[in-house]
Amino acid sequence: MELSDWFKGFEKGLARLSTEQRKAFFAECGSNCVKCGTLQVxxxxxxxxxxDIDLFFHNxxxxxxxxxxxxxxxxAYYLYFTECTCALHKKGYVSTPLLCECSRQSILYVLHTLWxxxxxxxxxxxxxxxxxQNCKIKIEVKEQV
Known part of the structure; x- marks a missing residue:
């Protein structure tokens, strides 16, 4: 069995999860992924x-x-990515848009880590x-804790 065959089952499994279950799953996936390099950036x-959050987004x-x-x-800010940087997608293993929850969760993780x-x-x-054409993400600062 090829690894790409395994990921076909992975995609089907993701589709069977509830929205809340996917959020929980990808919170772990996203934080782990971002800790492997992007977090330092x-x-x-x-x-x-x-x-300064305004200067952060400007930079x-x-x-x-x-x-x-x-x-x-x-x-409030818009964050755009001009390409999908997910290794699972880039290597051709996963193409479902459900994977984008991982990116959303990784951004949440970064923001909560920094602020x-x-x-x-x-x-x-x-x-x-x-x-x-792009990944477009809206980020809103909800409140001071």
């Missing part, structure tokens, strides 16, 4: 912005493959795996 951005806009847009200073005194809402507005 975001920590460096956070440090260079001295924790993130300069990263390759990333575009950021401020909707409302200190409160543990804030609460965030992260909404996937569209993704490459859904057939869109």
């Amino acid at each position: 975001y920590k460096d951005l956070y440090d260079s912005a001295s924790g 993130a806009d300069k990263l390759p493959g990333v575009k950021c847009e401020t909707i409302e200073k200190g409160a 543990n005194n804030k609460t965030f809402s992260v909404t996937l507005c569209g993704s490459i795996l859904q057939g869109e």
Whole structure:
């Protein structure tokens, strides 16, 4: 059996999970994935912005493959990715848009790691795996904790 055959069952299994079950599953997957490298990129951005969230997103806009847009200073942002960077997708193993919950959860993990005194809402507005040009994610700062 090829590894790609195994992932066909993985995709079918994901489809059978409830939304809440997928959130729980991908919270673990997303945090683990981001800890393997990307988290440090975001920590460096956070440090260079001295924790200023507006400056953080302004600087993130300069990263390759990333575009950021401020909707409302200190409160809402759009984060765009110009390509799917998920290794499972890039290697051709998984193509279901359900995988995008992993990205959403990884962004939540990064935001809560950097600003543990804030609460965030992260909404996937569209993704490459859904057939869109970019992955578009809306980030809202919900409240101070």
